[in-house]
Amino acid sequence: MTSNIFTRLLVLFVALLAIQALVIAFVFYSFVDHSSAGALQQLGREALWLAVLSVATALVVAIPLAAFVAGRLSARLRRVVSFAHRIAAGDLTARIDSIGSATGHREFSAMEAALNESAVRLGRDFAELESGRAELAVMLDSMQEAVVAITSAGFVRWSNAVMQGILGSQLAPGRPLVHAVRDPELLACVRGALERGELCVGRASLLAPDRVFEVNAAPLPAGGALVVLHDVTGIEAAQKSRREFVANVSHELRTPLTSIQGYVETLIEDPNPSSETTLEFLGVILKNAGRMNRLTEDLLALASVESPDYKLSMQPVRASALLQDAIDSIGGIVVDSGVKLQSAGAPDALVMADPDAMHQVFGNLMENALKYAGSGKRIQAGAHLLASEVEFTIQDFGPGIASEHLERIFERFYRVDKARSRESGGTGLGLAIVKHIVLAHGGRIWAESELGNGASFHFTLPLAAAPQTVQQPAQQPASPAAV
Numbered sequence: 001m002t003s004n005i006f007t008r009l010l011v012l013f014v015a016l017l018a019i020q021a022l023v024i025a026f027v028f029y030s031f032v033d034h035s036s037a038g039a040l041q042q043l044g045r046e047a048l049w050l051a052v053l054s055v056a057t058a059l060v061v062a063i064p065l066a067a068f069v070a071g072r073l074s075a076r077l078r079r080v081v082s083f084a085h086r087i088a089a090g091d092l093t094a095r096i097d098s099i100g101s102a103t104g105h106r107e108f109s110a111m112e113a114a115l116n117e118s119a120v121r122l123g124r125d126f127a128e129l130e131s132g133r134a135e136l137a138v139m140l141d142s143m144q145e146a147v148v149a150i151t152s153a154g155f156v157r158w159s160n161a162v163m164q165g166i167l168g169s170q171l172a173p174g175r176p177l178v179h180a181v182r183d184p185e186l187l188a189c190v191r192g193a194l195e196r197g198e199l200c201v202g203r204a205s206l207l208a209p210d211r212v213f214e215v216n217a218a219p220l221p222a223g224g225a226l227v228v229l230h231d232v233t234g235i236e237a238a239q240k241s242r243r244e245f246v247a248n249v250s251h252e253l254r255t256p257l258t259s260i261q262g263y264v265e266t267l268i269e270d271p272n273p274s275s276e277t278t279l280e281f282l283g284v285i286l287k288n289a290g291r292m293n294r295l296t297e298d299l300l301a302l303a304s305v306e307s308p309d310y311k312l313s314m315q316p317v318r319a320s321a322l323l324q325d326a327i328d329s330i331g332g333i334v335v336d337s338g339v340k341l342q343s344a345g346a347p348d349a350l351v352m353a354d355p356d357a358m359h360q361v362f363g364n365l366m367e368n369a370l371k372y373a374g375s376g377k378r379i380q381a382g383a384h385l386l387a388s389e390v391e392f393t394i395q396d397f398g399p400g401i402a403s404e405h406l407e408r409i410f411e412r413f414y415r416v417d418k419a420r421s422r423e424s425g426g427t428g429l430g431l432a433i434v435k436h437i438v439l440a441h442g443g444r445i446w447a448e449s450e451l452g453n454g455a456s457f458h459f460t461l462p463l464a465a466a467p468q469t470v471q472q473p474a475q476q477p478a479s480p481a482a483v
Helices: 002-031 037-088 106-142 161-170 184-196 235-271 275-306 319-329 331-337 355-371 418-424 428-441
Strands: 144-149 155-159 198-206 212-217 227-230 315-318 341-345 350-353 379-387 389-396 445-449 455-463
Touching: 037 106, 037 198, 037 315, 144 161, 144 319, 155 350, 184 198, 184 212, 184 227, 212 315, 235 455, 275 418, 319 331, 319 350, 319 355, 319 389, 319 418, 350 355, 350 455, 355 379, 355 389, 355 455, 379 445, 428 445, 428 455
Parallel strands: 341 379
Antiparallel strands: 144 155, 144 227, 198 212, 212 227, 315 350, 379 389, 389 455, 445 455
Protein backbone atom coordinates (compact mmCIF):
# COMPACT_ATOMS: atom_id res chain seq x y z
CA MET A 1 0.00 0.00 0.00
CA THR A 2 2.87 2.38 0.83
CA SER A 3 4.53 1.75 -2.53
CA ASN A 4 1.29 2.42 -4.37
CA ILE A 5 0.75 5.78 -2.68
CA PHE A 6 4.38 6.74 -3.11
CA THR A 7 4.38 5.80 -6.78
CA ARG A 8 1.25 7.77 -7.52
CA LEU A 9 2.56 10.90 -5.78
CA LEU A 10 5.91 10.64 -7.51
CA VAL A 11 4.36 10.14 -10.95
CA LEU A 12 2.13 13.16 -10.37
CA PHE A 13 5.09 15.28 -9.29
CA VAL A 14 7.25 14.19 -12.24
CA ALA A 15 4.38 14.95 -14.61
CA LEU A 16 4.13 18.46 -13.17
CA LEU A 17 7.88 18.98 -13.55
CA ALA A 18 7.78 17.71 -17.14
CA ILE A 19 4.99 20.13 -17.95
CA GLN A 20 7.06 22.93 -16.32
CA ALA A 21 10.10 21.99 -18.40
CA LEU A 22 8.08 21.96 -21.61
CA VAL A 23 6.65 25.38 -20.85
CA ILE A 24 10.13 26.78 -20.12
CA ALA A 25 11.53 25.22 -23.30
CA PHE A 26 8.65 26.58 -25.37
CA VAL A 27 9.16 30.09 -24.01
CA PHE A 28 12.90 29.84 -24.44
CA TYR A 29 12.80 28.74 -28.06
CA SER A 30 10.21 31.35 -28.90
CA PHE A 31 12.57 33.96 -27.49
CA VAL A 32 15.49 32.52 -29.45
CA ASP A 33 13.64 32.69 -32.74
CA HIS A 34 13.33 36.45 -32.35
CA SER A 35 16.94 37.14 -31.21
CA SER A 36 20.51 37.13 -32.72
CA ALA A 37 22.25 33.84 -32.94
CA GLY A 38 25.58 34.26 -31.08
CA ALA A 39 24.65 35.76 -27.77
CA LEU A 40 21.40 34.01 -27.61
CA GLN A 41 22.91 30.59 -28.16
CA GLN A 42 25.16 31.13 -25.17
CA LEU A 43 22.25 32.40 -23.13
CA GLY A 44 20.10 29.49 -24.30
CA ARG A 45 22.62 26.91 -23.24
CA GLU A 46 22.89 28.52 -19.80
CA ALA A 47 19.11 28.70 -19.49
CA LEU A 48 18.78 25.10 -20.59
CA TRP A 49 21.25 23.91 -17.99
CA LEU A 50 19.52 26.06 -15.43
CA ALA A 51 16.22 24.43 -16.26
CA VAL A 52 17.72 20.96 -16.05
CA LEU A 53 19.32 21.83 -12.72
CA SER A 54 16.06 23.18 -11.36
CA VAL A 55 14.24 20.03 -12.41
CA ALA A 56 16.88 17.82 -10.81
CA THR A 57 16.81 19.87 -7.61
CA ALA A 58 13.01 19.63 -7.52
CA LEU A 59 13.21 15.86 -7.96
CA VAL A 60 15.73 15.52 -5.16
CA VAL A 61 13.43 17.45 -2.85
CA ALA A 62 10.15 15.94 -4.08
CA ILE A 63 11.07 12.26 -3.85
CA PRO A 64 11.80 12.22 -0.06
CA LEU A 65 8.84 14.51 0.57
CA ALA A 66 6.51 12.26 -1.41
CA ALA A 67 7.87 9.21 0.39
CA PHE A 68 7.33 10.87 3.79
CA VAL A 69 3.77 11.95 3.01
CA ALA A 70 2.96 8.54 1.52
CA GLY A 71 4.39 6.79 4.58
CA ARG A 72 2.28 8.89 6.97
CA LEU A 73 -0.89 8.28 5.01
CA SER A 74 -0.14 4.59 4.64
CA ALA A 75 0.56 4.19 8.39
CA ARG A 76 -2.83 5.66 9.24
CA LEU A 77 -4.53 3.45 6.69
CA ARG A 78 -2.76 0.41 8.10
CA ARG A 79 -4.06 1.28 11.59
CA VAL A 80 -7.58 1.49 10.19
CA VAL A 81 -7.22 -1.87 8.41
CA SER A 82 -5.74 -3.48 11.56
CA PHE A 83 -8.63 -2.07 13.62
CA ALA A 84 -11.14 -3.52 11.15
CA HIS A 85 -9.49 -6.96 11.30
CA ARG A 86 -9.54 -6.98 15.14
CA ILE A 87 -13.23 -6.01 15.22
CA ALA A 88 -14.02 -8.74 12.66
CA ALA A 89 -12.16 -11.25 14.85
CA GLY A 90 -14.35 -10.36 17.85
CA ASP A 91 -11.95 -8.03 19.72
CA LEU A 92 -14.41 -5.28 20.59
CA THR A 93 -11.80 -3.53 22.79
CA ALA A 94 -9.82 -2.52 19.68
CA ARG A 95 -9.33 1.25 19.20
CA ILE A 96 -7.48 3.47 16.67
CA ASP A 97 -4.79 5.69 18.18
CA SER A 98 -5.64 8.86 16.26
CA ILE A 99 -2.72 11.23 15.53
CA GLY A 100 -5.11 14.16 15.54
CA SER A 101 -5.14 17.30 13.46
CA ALA A 102 -1.46 18.05 14.02
CA THR A 103 -0.60 16.36 10.74
CA GLY A 104 -3.24 18.32 8.90
CA HIS A 105 -5.39 15.25 8.05
CA ARG A 106 -8.54 16.26 9.83
CA GLU A 107 -10.64 14.00 7.62
CA PHE A 108 -8.63 10.96 8.80
CA SER A 109 -9.03 12.07 12.43
CA ALA A 110 -12.80 12.43 12.02
CA MET A 111 -13.01 8.99 10.39
CA GLU A 112 -10.92 7.39 13.16
CA ALA A 113 -13.02 9.05 15.88
CA ALA A 114 -16.21 7.80 14.20
CA LEU A 115 -14.80 4.27 13.98
CA ASN A 116 -13.76 4.33 17.64
CA GLU A 117 -17.22 5.52 18.66
CA SER A 118 -18.80 2.74 16.62
CA ALA A 119 -16.54 0.21 18.31
CA VAL A 120 -17.49 1.53 21.77
CA ARG A 121 -21.20 1.36 20.93
CA LEU A 122 -20.81 -2.11 19.40
CA GLY A 123 -18.94 -3.34 22.49
CA ARG A 124 -21.61 -1.93 24.80
CA ASP A 125 -24.42 -3.52 22.78
CA PHE A 126 -22.58 -6.83 22.63
CA ALA A 127 -21.96 -6.76 26.41
CA GLU A 128 -25.67 -6.12 27.02
CA LEU A 129 -26.52 -8.95 24.63
CA GLU A 130 -24.14 -11.35 26.40
CA SER A 131 -25.50 -10.28 29.80
CA GLY A 132 -29.06 -10.94 28.63
CA ARG A 133 -28.01 -14.26 27.14
CA ALA A 134 -26.30 -15.30 30.38
CA GLU A 135 -29.36 -14.30 32.43
CA LEU A 136 -31.60 -16.25 30.06
CA ALA A 137 -29.33 -19.30 30.35
CA VAL A 138 -29.43 -19.09 34.16
CA MET A 139 -33.21 -18.73 34.11
CA LEU A 140 -33.64 -21.71 31.79
CA ASP A 141 -31.23 -23.83 33.85
CA SER A 142 -33.14 -22.98 37.03
CA MET A 143 -36.45 -24.10 35.52
CA GLN A 144 -37.94 -27.40 36.56
CA GLU A 145 -38.95 -28.01 32.96
CA ALA A 146 -36.54 -29.47 30.41
CA VAL A 147 -35.88 -27.10 27.47
CA VAL A 148 -34.13 -27.72 24.14
CA ALA A 149 -33.80 -25.46 21.09
CA ILE A 150 -33.80 -27.08 17.65
CA THR A 151 -32.56 -25.59 14.36
CA SER A 152 -34.73 -25.58 11.25
CA ALA A 153 -32.68 -28.56 10.00
CA GLY A 154 -33.48 -30.60 13.13
CA PHE A 155 -30.14 -30.20 14.92
CA VAL A 156 -29.75 -29.43 18.62
CA ARG A 157 -28.90 -25.77 19.14
CA TRP A 158 -29.01 -25.53 22.94
CA SER A 159 -30.45 -27.34 25.96
CA ASN A 160 -30.74 -26.51 29.64
CA ALA A 161 -29.33 -28.48 32.57
CA VAL A 162 -32.58 -30.39 33.22
CA MET A 163 -32.71 -31.66 29.64
CA GLN A 164 -29.03 -32.64 29.78
CA GLY A 165 -29.73 -34.50 33.01
CA ILE A 166 -32.42 -36.53 31.28
CA LEU A 167 -30.54 -37.44 28.08
CA GLY A 168 -26.91 -36.88 29.13
CA SER A 169 -24.11 -36.49 26.60
CA GLN A 170 -26.31 -37.74 23.75
CA LEU A 171 -27.89 -34.28 23.56
CA ALA A 172 -24.83 -32.35 22.31
CA PRO A 173 -25.16 -29.10 20.31
CA GLY A 174 -24.82 -29.72 16.59
CA ARG A 175 -26.13 -33.30 16.73
CA PRO A 176 -29.44 -34.32 15.11
CA LEU A 177 -32.23 -34.55 17.65
CA VAL A 178 -33.30 -37.95 16.28
CA HIS A 179 -29.92 -39.39 17.36
CA ALA A 180 -30.59 -38.49 21.00
CA VAL A 181 -34.37 -38.98 21.24
CA ARG A 182 -36.29 -42.15 20.48
CA ASP A 183 -39.72 -41.06 21.62
CA PRO A 184 -42.01 -40.93 18.55
CA GLU A 185 -44.51 -38.50 20.07
CA LEU A 186 -41.83 -35.95 20.96
CA LEU A 187 -40.30 -36.18 17.47
CA ALA A 188 -43.76 -35.80 15.92
CA CYS A 189 -44.33 -32.60 17.93
CA VAL A 190 -40.96 -31.21 16.79
CA ARG A 191 -41.75 -32.00 13.16
CA GLY A 192 -45.11 -30.28 13.47
CA ALA A 193 -43.49 -27.12 14.86
CA LEU A 194 -40.75 -27.12 12.18
CA GLU A 195 -42.83 -28.03 9.14
CA ARG A 196 -46.22 -26.46 9.88
CA GLY A 197 -45.05 -23.61 12.09
CA GLU A 198 -47.65 -24.26 14.78
CA LEU A 199 -47.65 -25.09 18.48
CA CYS A 200 -47.75 -28.85 19.04
CA VAL A 201 -48.62 -30.57 22.32
CA GLY A 202 -47.93 -34.20 23.10
CA ARG A 203 -46.94 -36.74 25.73
CA ALA A 204 -43.57 -38.47 25.95
CA SER A 205 -43.12 -41.62 28.04
CA LEU A 206 -39.97 -43.15 26.54
CA LEU A 207 -37.37 -40.47 27.38
CA ALA A 208 -36.57 -41.80 30.85
CA PRO A 209 -37.65 -44.93 32.75
CA ASP A 210 -40.86 -44.52 34.76
CA ARG A 211 -41.21 -40.85 33.84
CA VAL A 212 -43.89 -39.12 31.77
CA PHE A 213 -43.50 -35.68 30.17
CA GLU A 214 -45.94 -33.23 28.65
CA VAL A 215 -44.35 -31.90 25.42
CA ASN A 216 -44.85 -28.36 24.05
CA ALA A 217 -43.03 -27.59 20.78
CA ALA A 218 -43.33 -24.02 19.48
CA PRO A 219 -41.80 -22.54 16.28
CA LEU A 220 -39.22 -19.74 16.64
CA PRO A 221 -39.50 -16.50 14.60
CA ALA A 222 -36.00 -16.90 13.15
CA GLY A 223 -36.54 -20.58 12.27
CA GLY A 224 -36.25 -23.72 14.31
CA ALA A 225 -38.32 -24.70 17.33
CA LEU A 226 -38.26 -24.53 21.13
CA VAL A 227 -39.30 -27.70 22.97
CA VAL A 228 -40.38 -27.60 26.63
CA LEU A 229 -40.90 -30.83 28.60
CA HIS A 230 -42.92 -30.73 31.81
CA ASP A 231 -42.58 -33.74 34.10
CA VAL A 232 -46.11 -34.92 34.89
CA THR A 233 -45.10 -38.25 36.43
CA GLY A 234 -46.24 -37.19 39.89
CA ILE A 235 -49.47 -35.70 38.57
CA GLU A 236 -50.34 -38.84 36.63
CA ALA A 237 -49.43 -41.03 39.59
CA ALA A 238 -51.68 -38.90 41.82
CA GLN A 239 -54.52 -39.11 39.32
CA LYS A 240 -54.07 -42.86 39.05
CA SER A 241 -53.99 -43.16 42.82
CA ARG A 242 -57.13 -41.04 43.09
CA ARG A 243 -58.94 -43.17 40.53
CA GLU A 244 -57.88 -46.36 42.29
CA PHE A 245 -58.86 -44.90 45.65
CA VAL A 246 -62.33 -43.93 44.44
CA ALA A 247 -62.75 -47.33 42.80
CA ASN A 248 -61.64 -49.16 45.96
CA VAL A 249 -63.85 -47.11 48.26
CA SER A 250 -66.80 -47.60 45.93
CA HIS A 251 -66.17 -51.34 45.87
CA GLU A 252 -65.76 -51.57 49.64
CA LEU A 253 -68.99 -49.67 50.21
CA ARG A 254 -70.95 -51.43 47.48
CA THR A 255 -70.52 -54.89 49.02
CA PRO A 256 -72.06 -54.16 52.46
CA LEU A 257 -74.65 -51.80 50.96
CA THR A 258 -75.78 -54.48 48.55
CA SER A 259 -76.03 -56.96 51.40
CA ILE A 260 -77.97 -54.55 53.60
CA GLN A 261 -80.31 -53.63 50.75
CA GLY A 262 -80.98 -57.27 49.92
CA TYR A 263 -81.82 -58.28 53.48
CA VAL A 264 -83.99 -55.21 54.08
CA GLU A 265 -85.93 -55.86 50.86
CA THR A 266 -86.45 -59.48 51.91
CA LEU A 267 -87.82 -58.40 55.28
CA ILE A 268 -90.14 -55.88 53.63
CA GLU A 269 -91.46 -58.38 51.10
CA ASP A 270 -92.18 -61.02 53.75
CA PRO A 271 -95.30 -59.84 55.63
CA ASN A 272 -94.88 -62.34 58.47
CA PRO A 273 -91.20 -63.24 58.89
CA SER A 274 -90.28 -65.55 61.71
CA SER A 275 -88.46 -64.10 64.68
CA GLU A 276 -85.46 -66.33 63.98
CA THR A 277 -85.23 -65.07 60.37
CA THR A 278 -85.66 -61.49 61.47
CA LEU A 279 -82.91 -61.77 64.05
CA GLU A 280 -80.62 -63.49 61.57
CA PHE A 281 -81.21 -60.82 58.92
CA LEU A 282 -80.79 -58.00 61.42
CA GLY A 283 -77.53 -59.56 62.56
CA VAL A 284 -76.23 -59.57 58.98
CA ILE A 285 -77.38 -55.97 58.51
CA LEU A 286 -75.64 -54.94 61.75
CA LYS A 287 -72.45 -56.70 60.70
CA ASN A 288 -72.35 -54.91 57.35
CA ALA A 289 -73.22 -51.58 58.96
CA GLY A 290 -70.31 -52.08 61.35
CA ARG A 291 -68.06 -52.83 58.40
CA MET A 292 -69.13 -49.58 56.72
CA ASN A 293 -68.56 -47.73 59.98
CA ARG A 294 -65.03 -49.13 60.30
CA LEU A 295 -64.29 -48.17 56.70
CA THR A 296 -65.54 -44.63 57.34
CA GLU A 297 -63.44 -44.32 60.50
CA ASP A 298 -60.34 -45.61 58.73
CA LEU A 299 -60.88 -43.25 55.80
CA LEU A 300 -61.13 -40.33 58.20
CA ALA A 301 -58.03 -41.51 60.07
CA LEU A 302 -56.07 -41.92 56.85
CA ALA A 303 -57.13 -38.48 55.61
CA SER A 304 -56.02 -37.04 58.94
CA VAL A 305 -52.53 -38.60 58.97
CA GLU A 306 -51.95 -37.75 55.27
CA SER A 307 -52.95 -34.12 55.76
CA PRO A 308 -50.16 -31.49 55.87
CA ASP A 309 -51.90 -30.13 58.99
CA TYR A 310 -51.48 -33.42 60.87
CA LYS A 311 -49.86 -32.62 64.22
CA LEU A 312 -48.36 -34.94 66.79
CA SER A 313 -48.12 -34.30 70.51
CA MET A 314 -44.53 -35.49 70.88
CA GLN A 315 -43.14 -36.27 74.32
CA PRO A 316 -40.47 -38.55 75.81
CA VAL A 317 -41.97 -41.94 76.68
CA ARG A 318 -40.30 -45.15 77.80
CA ALA A 319 -40.28 -47.81 75.09
CA SER A 320 -41.17 -50.49 77.65
CA ALA A 321 -44.22 -48.50 78.77
CA LEU A 322 -45.46 -48.09 75.20
CA LEU A 323 -45.20 -51.83 74.55
CA GLN A 324 -46.81 -52.85 77.85
CA ASP A 325 -49.69 -50.44 77.34
CA ALA A 326 -50.33 -51.92 73.88
CA ILE A 327 -50.32 -55.48 75.27
CA ASP A 328 -52.69 -54.55 78.09
CA SER A 329 -55.07 -52.74 75.71
CA ILE A 330 -55.49 -55.65 73.34
CA GLY A 331 -55.49 -58.34 76.04
CA GLY A 332 -59.26 -58.82 75.99
CA ILE A 333 -59.36 -59.44 72.24
CA VAL A 334 -56.48 -61.92 72.52
CA VAL A 335 -58.20 -63.96 75.24
CA ASP A 336 -61.42 -64.19 73.23
CA SER A 337 -59.56 -65.37 70.10
CA GLY A 338 -57.64 -68.09 71.89
CA VAL A 339 -54.29 -66.69 70.69
CA LYS A 340 -51.44 -66.29 73.17
CA LEU A 341 -49.73 -62.88 73.23
CA GLN A 342 -46.11 -63.02 74.42
CA SER A 343 -43.82 -60.14 75.35
CA ALA A 344 -40.21 -60.30 74.21
CA GLY A 345 -39.28 -57.38 76.45
CA ALA A 346 -38.37 -53.79 75.67
CA PRO A 347 -35.66 -51.38 76.88
CA ASP A 348 -36.41 -48.51 79.28
CA ALA A 349 -34.92 -46.05 76.80
CA LEU A 350 -36.82 -42.82 76.18
CA VAL A 351 -38.30 -42.35 72.73
CA MET A 352 -40.05 -39.33 71.25
CA ALA A 353 -43.63 -40.32 70.50
CA ASP A 354 -47.26 -39.32 70.60
CA PRO A 355 -48.82 -41.96 72.94
CA ASP A 356 -52.27 -41.70 71.35
CA ALA A 357 -50.92 -42.14 67.83
CA MET A 358 -48.67 -45.03 68.91
CA HIS A 359 -51.66 -46.71 70.57
CA GLN A 360 -53.30 -46.77 67.13
CA VAL A 361 -50.10 -48.14 65.53
CA PHE A 362 -49.80 -51.02 68.01
CA GLY A 363 -53.55 -51.71 67.86
CA ASN A 364 -53.59 -52.02 64.07
CA LEU A 365 -50.45 -54.19 63.95
CA MET A 366 -51.58 -56.53 66.73
CA GLU A 367 -55.10 -56.94 65.37
CA ASN A 368 -53.57 -57.67 61.97
CA ALA A 369 -51.33 -60.31 63.57
CA LEU A 370 -54.32 -61.87 65.36
CA LYS A 371 -56.04 -62.52 62.03
CA TYR A 372 -53.01 -64.37 60.67
CA ALA A 373 -51.68 -66.07 63.80
CA GLY A 374 -52.60 -69.40 62.18
CA SER A 375 -51.72 -72.73 63.67
CA GLY A 376 -49.10 -71.14 65.88
CA LYS A 377 -51.81 -69.48 67.94
CA ARG A 378 -49.40 -66.99 69.37
CA ILE A 379 -48.12 -63.44 68.80
CA GLN A 380 -44.88 -62.01 70.07
CA ALA A 381 -44.25 -58.31 70.65
CA GLY A 382 -40.94 -56.78 71.68
CA ALA A 383 -38.39 -54.02 71.16
CA HIS A 384 -34.63 -53.56 71.28
CA LEU A 385 -32.28 -50.58 71.39
CA LEU A 386 -30.32 -49.40 68.35
CA ALA A 387 -27.75 -46.62 68.04
CA SER A 388 -30.16 -43.68 67.83
CA GLU A 389 -33.57 -45.34 67.87
CA VAL A 390 -35.62 -48.18 69.29
CA GLU A 391 -36.93 -50.91 66.99
CA PHE A 392 -40.33 -52.44 67.81
CA THR A 393 -41.41 -55.81 66.40
CA ILE A 394 -44.84 -57.48 66.17
CA GLN A 395 -44.54 -61.08 64.99
CA ASP A 396 -47.08 -63.76 64.19
CA PHE A 397 -46.47 -67.44 63.40
CA GLY A 398 -49.05 -67.91 60.69
CA PRO A 399 -48.76 -68.77 56.99
CA GLY A 400 -46.49 -65.82 56.16
CA ILE A 401 -46.45 -63.42 53.22
CA ALA A 402 -44.94 -64.02 49.77
CA SER A 403 -41.97 -61.79 48.97
CA GLU A 404 -43.68 -60.07 46.02
CA HIS A 405 -46.25 -58.58 48.42
CA LEU A 406 -43.85 -57.14 50.99
CA GLU A 407 -43.09 -53.95 49.04
CA ARG A 408 -46.76 -53.09 48.55
CA ILE A 409 -48.31 -54.29 51.76
CA PHE A 410 -48.43 -50.74 53.21
CA GLU A 411 -50.40 -49.36 50.25
CA ARG A 412 -54.02 -48.33 50.68
CA PHE A 413 -56.51 -51.16 50.05
CA TYR A 414 -53.72 -53.60 49.14
CA ARG A 415 -54.52 -57.12 50.33
CA VAL A 416 -52.48 -60.28 50.18
CA ASP A 417 -55.53 -62.53 50.61
CA LYS A 418 -58.53 -60.49 49.47
CA ALA A 419 -61.13 -63.15 50.21
CA ARG A 420 -59.89 -63.73 53.76
CA SER A 421 -59.54 -60.01 54.47
CA ARG A 422 -63.11 -59.26 53.44
CA GLU A 423 -64.36 -62.27 55.37
CA SER A 424 -62.64 -61.02 58.51
CA GLY A 425 -63.97 -57.51 58.01
CA GLY A 426 -60.71 -55.73 57.23
CA THR A 427 -60.78 -52.42 55.38
CA GLY A 428 -57.33 -52.59 53.79
CA LEU A 429 -56.33 -49.23 55.32
CA GLY A 430 -54.82 -50.24 58.67
CA LEU A 431 -51.21 -50.68 57.50
CA ALA A 432 -51.37 -47.51 55.40
CA ILE A 433 -52.41 -45.57 58.53
CA VAL A 434 -49.61 -47.20 60.53
CA LYS A 435 -47.04 -46.25 57.89
CA HIS A 436 -48.02 -42.58 57.85
CA ILE A 437 -48.01 -42.31 61.63
CA VAL A 438 -44.56 -43.91 61.95
CA LEU A 439 -43.11 -41.71 59.20
CA ALA A 440 -44.60 -38.64 60.90
CA HIS A 441 -42.60 -39.64 64.00
CA GLY A 442 -39.42 -39.70 61.95
CA GLY A 443 -39.20 -43.49 62.08
CA ARG A 444 -39.03 -46.34 59.58
CA ILE A 445 -41.37 -49.27 58.98
CA TRP A 446 -41.01 -52.52 57.03
CA ALA A 447 -42.21 -56.12 56.95
CA GLU A 448 -40.27 -59.40 56.83
CA SER A 449 -41.71 -62.84 56.13
CA GLU A 450 -41.17 -66.31 54.75
CA LEU A 451 -44.01 -68.51 53.56
CA GLY A 452 -44.91 -70.97 56.28
CA ASN A 453 -42.90 -69.17 58.97
CA GLY A 454 -45.15 -66.25 59.85
CA ALA A 455 -44.57 -62.53 59.35
CA SER A 456 -42.98 -59.79 61.44
CA PHE A 457 -43.64 -56.06 61.24
CA HIS A 458 -40.89 -53.70 62.37
CA PHE A 459 -40.91 -49.97 63.03
CA THR A 460 -38.54 -47.57 64.74
CA LEU A 461 -38.90 -44.47 66.92
CA PRO A 462 -36.09 -41.95 67.50
CA LEU A 463 -34.53 -41.69 70.95
CA ALA A 464 -35.28 -38.63 73.06
CA ALA A 465 -32.44 -36.08 72.93
CA ALA A 466 -32.12 -35.61 76.70
CA PRO A 467 -33.80 -36.90 79.87
CA GLN A 468 -37.07 -35.07 80.56
CA THR A 469 -40.18 -35.64 82.63
CA VAL A 470 -41.43 -39.04 81.58
CA GLN A 471 -45.17 -39.52 81.05
CA GLN A 472 -46.74 -42.93 81.06
CA PRO A 473 -49.22 -43.47 78.20
CA ALA A 474 -52.79 -43.78 79.37
CA GLN A 475 -54.54 -47.02 78.61
CA GLN A 476 -57.23 -46.73 75.94
CA PRO A 477 -59.55 -49.23 74.33
CA ALA A 478 -58.14 -50.94 71.26
CA SER A 479 -58.63 -49.11 67.97
CA PRO A 480 -61.15 -50.70 65.63
CA ALA A 481 -58.89 -49.95 62.67
CA ALA A 482 -57.32 -53.11 61.33
CA VAL A 483 -56.17 -54.58 58.05
